[in-house]
Amino acid sequence: MNLTLFVWRQSGPNEKGKLEEYEAKNVSPDMSFLEMLDEVNEALIKEGRDTIAFDHDCREGICGTCCQTINGQPHGPHDGTTVCQLHMRQFSDGDVIYIEPWRAKAFPIIKDLVVDRSALDRIIQAGGFTSASTGGVPDANAVLIPKPEADLAMDAAECIGCGACIASCPNASAMLFTGAKVSQLAHLPQGQVEAAARVCAMTEQALKDGFGNCTNHYECQAACPKGIDVKFIAKLNREYIKAQLKGA
Secondary structure, eight states: OOEEEEEEEOSSTTSOOEEEEEEEOSOOTTSBHHHHHHHHHHHHHHTTOOOOOOOOSOSSSSSOOOOOEETTEETOSSTTOOGGGOBGGGSOTTOEEEEEOOOOTTSOEEETTEEOOHHHHHHHHHHSSOOOOOOSOOOTTTSOOOHHHHHHHHHHHTOOOOOHHHHHOTTOBOHHHHHHHHHHHHTSGGGSTTHHHHHHHHHHHHHHTTOBOOOSOOHHHHHOTTOOOTHHHHHHHHHHHHHHHHTO
């Protein structure tokens, strides 16, 4: 099939960007979206033109780096997938596709479709870990954790930190990301020692980096390729209120 692409091109963070038109010809429906962009770039190289810069790594829906907004939807039209897992069978011959980077104050554009998502790293660095000494590795059944709590911790830990929740939110809120990272430790005994300090530090870092607040649009959950539930935002709020009551 043949497609018309309008791709955001921006040579640097301080340069003015614009949408440029490209043709993607003889695209196989079995290609992934990134493979289609690879072929477009190969054609641009043959023409001696500047290739489209886009981020990718694992191409298996694990790393979260393939952050693109496709026709206004973070990661594209297929639910529960990253861009690298999106296949061209989701489109039809003659379609016009608009491809843009994540749009958020905290995600400055580096070039074209590549954005700087290090603000998410700073939230993790602020407290998304446990430094409590736990000694040697215990047997699997030595620390008794109720299965519902373990399941919730695992559900929260599915977050790959791609930033689709921020890109989809009208407030550019990082509360789903932060909520997931707080919750995966808050549901486990190893995370209890630093729970109050953790939630305050991570929330304050998110505000410092310019992320907005949650106003319950639920777009974050809809856009998340791993289906992270907004219940983790509620958990974040509860943990924050508890920390404030404790005077953390």
